[in-house]
Amino acid sequence: MSRPVIAVYPGTFDPITLGHEDIARRARELFDEVIIAVAIAHHKKTLFTLEERLEMAQTSARQWPGVRAEPFEGLIxxxxxxxxxxxxxxxxxxxxxxxxxxxxxxxxxxxxPEVETVFLTPGTRYQFVSSTFVREIALLGGDAEQFVAPHVWQRLLEKRRSSAKP
Known part of the structure; x- marks a missing residue:
């Protein structure tokens, strides 16, 4: 019996978008297991804490068997x-x-050298979606709901409400 082929999909996922989800879903069709590796991101200022980003990624990953999210620190x-x-x-x-x-x-x-890098392009609907755009739109009062899963949108609304308080 052969071992499962594991792929790792790393990123900051601040927050995870439907574009990220599209890549994870399609990667799972190519590999036996996919790990969404959520970076601690010590070099970036993130809107969401590691715990929040990890929880959102784990919630998203639950929709596909063989996909899970884990945190990582250091070199990918x-x-x-x-x-x-x-x-x-x-x-x-x-x-x-x-x-x-x-x-x-x-x-x-x-x-x-034993690890291959595989590039995937998101589906046409998600080619312009980035976490940065989603954060900015949401925090500035815009509607970014169409770019993220409902559980992520709720988190963005909570951040918007908490940042609007004096």
Whole structure:
């Protein structure tokens, strides 16, 4: 019996969007297991805490058997190796993503040559969706509900209400 092929889909997921969910769902169709790896993101100022981001990703992951969310700290290549991963999934929305992702894939290929980087593009409806846009729209009073799952939208509304208080 062969071992399951595990893929890791890393990111900050601040918050997880329908574009992220689309990539995770389609990655699961290609791999036996997918781990949504939620970065502690010590180098970024996030709107949501690690616990909040992880909980949202775990709630989203429950819709697909074989997909789960876990936190990680440090190098993603170390996390993938520790989990027995054979692939790292990265989403590409536009040409502007490609240069950074290509460099990242190259570095990860040197650090963990046994791990393949697989690029997936989100479905057409999600190609322009980013966590940054969703956060800004939501916090500035706009309607970003169509870009995130209902449980994520509720969290964004809570953040908007708490940031509006004097």
């Amino acid at each position: 290549s170390h996390f993938v190796q520790a989990k027995g991963g054979k692939a790292m999934v990265r989403g590409l929305r536009a040409v502007t993503d490609f240069d950074y992702e290509f460099q990242l894939a190259g570095m990860n290929g040197v650090l963990a």
